[in-house]
Amino acid sequence: DNSATTAVRPEVLEAMLPYLSEQYGNPSSIYGLGQAAHQAVEEARGQVAKAIGAAESEIVFTACGTESDNWAIRGVAFANQNRGKHIITSAIEHHAVLHTCKQLEKEGFSITYLPVDETGLVSPDDLKAAITDETILVTIMMANNEIGTIEPIRELCAIAHESGVLFHTDAVQAVGHIPVNVEELGVDLLSLSGHKFHAPKGIGALYIRKGTRIGTFMQGGAQERNRRAGTENVAGIVALGKAITLAVEELPETSERLTQLRDRTIKGILDRVPYARLNGHREKRLPGSLNIGFEFIEGESILLLLVMKGIAASSGSACTSGSLDPSHVLLAIGLPHEKAHGSVRLSYSRYTTEEDVDYIIETLPPIIERLRAMSPL
Numbered sequence: 229d230n231s232a233t234t235a236v237r238p239e240v241l242e243a244m245l246p247y248l249s250e251q252y253g254n255p256s257s258i259y260g261l262g263q264a265a266h267q268a269v270e271e272a273r274g275q276v277a278k279a280i281g282a283a284e285s286e287i288v289f290t291a292c293g294t295e296s297d298n299w300a301i302r303g304v305a306f307a308n309q310n311r312g313k314h315i316i317t318s319a320i321e322h323h324a325v326l327h328t329c330k331q332l333e334k335e336g337f338s339i340t341y342l343p344v345d346e347t348g349l350v351s352p353d354d355l356k357a358a359i360t361d362e363t364i365l366v367t368i369m370m371a372n373n374e375i376g377t378i379e380p381i382r383e384l385c386a387i388a389h390e391s392g393v394l395f396h397t398d399a400v401q402a403v404g405h406i407p408v409n410v411e412e413l414g415v416d417l418l419s420l421s422g423h424k425f426h427a428p429k430g431i432g433a434l435y436i437r438k439g440t441r442i443g444t445f446m447q448g449g450a451q452e453r454n455r456r457a458g459t460e461n462v463a464g465i466v467a468l469g470k471a472i473t474l475a476v477e478e479l480p481e482t483s484e485r486l487t488q489l490r491d492r493t494i495k496g497i498l499d500r501v502p503y504a505r506l507n508g509h510r511e512k513r514l515p516g517s518l519n520i521g522f523e524f525i526e527g528e529s530i531l532l533l534l535v536m537k538g539i540a541a542s543s544g545s546a547c548t549s550g551s552l553d554p555s556h557v558l559l560a561i562g563l564p565h566e567k568a569h570g571s572v573r574l575s576y577s578r579y580t581t582e583e584d585v586d587y588i589i590e591t592l593p594p595i596i597e598r599l600r601a602m603s604p605l
C-alpha cells in the first residue's frame with residue numbers, strides 16, 4: 229500500500245536527523261545556529277527545484293500535499309475573482325482538491341467537474357468545451373491515487389493557456405514515480421508531498437510559476453519570502469530535498485523494475501481469477517500501482533483476508549473510513565456500485581521484491597475463490 233505512504237529511506241533519515249538534534253536553529257534567527265538551518269532549507273529548495281525543472285524562487289514548502297492543493301486553488305480563486313469565478317476540475321481528483329472546490333461553491337464560485345472515460349482519462353475536448361470567459365483556473369491531477377491513470381497534463385495545460393486560464397496539477401502521486409518537469413508540462417502550479425517518495429509525512433511543496441497571481445493561505449510571519457507563514461519544518465524540508473533527489477536520480481531504473489513487477493502481478497492475477505478486470509488505463513499508469521476489480525465480492529473482505537496473510541492493500545471503497553459509499557473514482561470510470569465495491573489497489577515501492585509479487589500472486593486467487601464460495605451473488 230505504498231500509494232498511501234512510504235517508508236522513510238535510511239539516507240533520508242540520516243540527512244534530516246541533525247536538524248532534529250544539534251542543528252535545531254530557527255531559519256529566521258541571525259546567529260550561527262539559525263543561519264545553518266536557513267542554509268539547509270535553501271539547499272533543499274534548490275534540490276526540489278532541480279528535480280522538477282523549476283527555479284528555486286518558485287518553490288514554497290508546505291505542511292503536506294493537502295495544504296499545497298488548498299493553497300493553489302483557494303489562493304488563485306480569491307486573487308483572480310475580479311476576472312471570473314469559474315474553476316474546472318475533474319471528477320476523479322483527490323478529496324484535497326474536490327472538497328476545496330466544494331467549499332468554494334459555497335463561497336460563490338462555480339465549478340465544473342469534468343467526466344473521465346472508462347480508463348480514467350480526462351478528454352481535452354471536454355476541457356476545451358468547458359472553458360468560458362469566467363474561467364480562472366483548471367486543476368487536474370497528474371496521476372490518480374486509486375487507479376494510477378496518468379492524465380495528459382501537457383495537452384490539457386496548453387488548452388487552458390490558449391484561453392489565458394491558469395493551470396494547477398496535483399502531482400502528489402506522480403513526483404518521484406514518473407518524470408515531472410514543470411517547463412515541459414507548462415503548468416503554473418504543482419503540488420507535491422514527501423511521504424509518497426520516502427520522505428516523512430507532514431512535508432510538501434507548492435511550485436508557483438513566477439508571475440502567477442495567487443494570494444497567501446497562512447497568515448503570520450514573513451517566512452518563505454512572505455508567501456507561507458510559519459516556522460519552517462527544517463528537518464522535513466531537508467528530508468524532502470534528499471528524497472526527491474534520490475527518487476529522480478533512480479527513477480529510470482526504479483520505474484522499469486516496478487513496471488515489470490506491476491505487469492507480472494496484473495497478468496498473474498487475471499490469468500488465475502475469472503470475472504476480474506484491471507481498473508484504470510492499461511499503459512498510461514503509474515509504474516508501481518494496480519487496481520483490480522473482482523466481481524461478486526466485497527473489497528473490504530478481500531482486504532481483511534489479505535491482512536491475515538500479511539499483505540497491506542487498500543480497497544476502492546471508503547468503508548474503512550466509516551462510509552459505505554463506493555469510491556468516487558471507480559464510479560466516475562463507469563463501474564456500477566457492486567463492481568466498485570469489489571476492487572483492490574496494490575501499490576509498490578523501491579522496497580517491493582520479486583518474492584513479494586510471487587507471494588501476492590499465490591495468495592490472492594485462493595482468497596477470491598474462498599470469498600466467492602460464500603457470496604450470495
Ligand code: PLP
Nearest residue numbers: 292293294322324373400401421
Ligand atoms: N493528492 C493526492 C493525489 C494524494 O494521493 C494525496 C495523498 O494521498 C494527497 C493529495 C494528499 O497529500 P498529503 O497526504 O500529503 O496531505
